Amino acid sequence: MDAIVFGATGFIGRSLVAELLGRGQRVAAAVRNDTLTPWLDSQGVDTGGLTVVTADITRPLTGLPRARDVYNTAARFAFGLGVEEARATNVTGALNVLEWAATLPELRRLVHISGYRVSNARPDYARLGAYEASKAEADLAVRARARELDVPLTIANPSTVIGPGQHIGLASLVEDLWNGRLPALPGGPDVFLPVVTIDYFSRFLAELPTSPAGQDHWVLDDTTPRLPELVAAVADHMGVRAPRRTIPVGLVRRLPRKITGADPETLSFLSTDRYPTASARALAETAGLEMPPATDALRAWADDLVATRFGAASPWLSPYGFRGRTWAVGDAHRPAHVLLHGLPMNADLWAPLSAHLSGPILAPDLPGLGRSAPTAQPMDAWLADLMRPVRTRPALVAHSLACGPALRFAVEHPGRVSTLVLIAPAFLQAPAPRLTRSALAAPMLRRMSAARLAATLGVPEGPEVASAAADLRRPGVARRVIAAMRAAFAERETSRSLLERVSVPVEIIVGSADPLAVGVDLPVTEIADAGHYPQLTHPAQVARRLGLVSDPIG
Structure with missing residues (x-):
């Protein structure tokens, strides 16, 4: 084998395997359980040069392919x-x-x-915690034993490695920032707190065997804000408020964790120290490696964190991310369907x-929702x-509250859409429940679990409802959801009157359990046994109807 990678199912290991395979190397991946191959397949990596072997590094190693x-x-x-749990892999392994x-x-x-932070550091388990101290102990032990034998x-000392799939550290x-739990x-x-992207670090690791032995390389982006x-840049990208205050680390250590929310083991990483990156920069220059701008990398990673709900x-669809202050998935330029959700x-x-x-x-x-x-x-x-x-004339498909804005767009820009599809248009149905007019509506909505929200909406509890509950x-x-419901209720008559002015083909789809309350002189498809969310409960039937009316190529 050209190379063997231990820890090949981990965040760094799997990306390194992909990089080495992409360079045409024959790679042995040492794993406990093979979750690597499905991941490589999902990334489109050619695994022809891959051999997967079972290994437990906490025990002496035998029977592995030479590399x-x-x-x-x-x-x-x-x-x-625990100390023993950390040492078993990080030191003994x-x-x-x-x-x-x-x-x-x-x-x-x-x-x-x-x-x-651990290279050549003293392994103080009481001060650093088991993870960092065990890595420091391993650093010293590996150096000493390598000299003996x-x-x-070559030792690589990466900073915080970021990229798709990194959901810790x-x-x-970032998760606390996103959820409004980071007041300071x-x-x-x-x-x-420097970062390095997983793609860059994997390419850097692949270059190390041809560099001089006996070197240490601190691999991080010196330009990390x-x-x-850093937090302000990520907050601005995600459209959330960044904390304006800082709290000294010493004070955080003295306060109860239930007040600060800070894990004591993470506090040692909060330092003003800088690091000797000259050797890593020299190797990168020789190999033609270039780090992406740190702020761009952080924004792309934030997109992935939000898309995966932090792991x-x-x-369910790519590409995804914040486009300006709007979260969107799919093709922004040539969509066949533009889909606007309801509440x-x-x-x-x-x-x-x-x-x-x-x-x-x-x-x-x-905007302001989801x-x-x-x-x-x-x-x-x-x-x-x-x-x-958008460069096509897509079918503009709207649900419930979004039907009003979609209708107004189709009236004002008939040449921009091929068809207008209104699913359960709120302005043609019975008024929303009294909940929306209650002063307690928003707090009640915010406290709803996914199960309770699904029961309230009359739909199965699934990932779509769990996603909505997380956002609420x-x-x-939740407050903006209620405000949007009230605003839509006030515009009902205006929206109804616009139906007479729309010049593009219009299709209305409703569930039999949630029929129109107002008659219209337009095609109406009623889906049996469906309620207010037929696209969620009866997607195949809705899709068949959309296939009859949409003309995506403009």
Whole structure:
């Protein structure tokens, strides 16, 4: 084998395997359980050069294929670990990999992944916690044993590695920011928490075996903004409020954790220290590697964190992300269908229907709802901005409250859409329940679990409802949902009158359990046994009707 990678199912390990395979290398992936191959397949990686082997590095290693280059990316990365649990992988495991590598007659290099805060540090378990202290102990032990056995060793000391799939560490701070649970930043204004992207780090690791042995490389982006600026940039991208205050680390340590919400083990990372990156920069320059701008990388990672609900869900459509202050999924330029959700849902409402549609879609979260930030723009101006980059004449499909803005757009811009589809148009149905007129409506909505929300809406409890419930718990979203319902109720008569002016084909779809309350002289499809959300409960039937009326190519 050209290389063997231990810890190949981990965040760093799997990306390194993909990089090495992409370079045409024959790679052995040492794993406990093979979750690697499905991930590589999902990334479109050619696995022809891959051999997966079972290995437990907490025990002496035998029976593995010989390799020229050995990478140890295995680590138990978590806070709150017990000492023995952390040492089993991070210390004993690292030494077992080294002892096995020392037996390889063709060994060119052992690459050990350490850390930018732990290299040559004293393993103080009481002060640092089990994870960081065990990594510091491993760093010292691997260096010493490699000298004894004359093993050609290179150590990589990465900072916080970010990218799709990284949901711990700095991700916890971003999650608190997203959910309005970060009133102040721990640390001072000069805290430096550097990052490096997983793609860059994987390419860097692949270059190490050809570099001189015996080197340490601190791999991080020196241009990473200081922590308050970093958080402000991410907050601005996500459309949430950044904390304006900082709290000294010493004070955070003294306060109860239930007040600060800070894990004591993370506090040692809040430092103003800078790091010796000259050797890593020199190697990168020789290899032609270039880091992406730190702020751009952080924004792209924030998109992934929000799309995956910080590791709790899988995105149902790509591309996705914040476009300006609007969260959207799909094709912003050539969609066949533009899908506007109703309340109290978000764009995930369309996931079941999209599986039945041909052609690309564009599905945003309405402004101030779901994951989109609020805006001072009127809804009609927001929709015009959304449609401005569109180069097709898509079917404009709207649900419930969104039917009003969609209708107004079709009246004002008939040449921009091929068809207007109104699903359960609120302005033609019975008024919303009294809940929307109650002063307690927003607090009640915010406290709803996914199960209770599903029961209230009369739909099955599924990922779409769980997604909506998660958004409703974010600051201000439930209040804006209720405000939008009240505004739509006030516009009912105006919206009805516009039906006489629309010049594009119009199709209305309702569920038999939620019929129109007002008669209209337009085609109406009633779906049996469906309620207010037929695209969620009966997506195939809705898709068949859309196939009859849409003309996506303009």
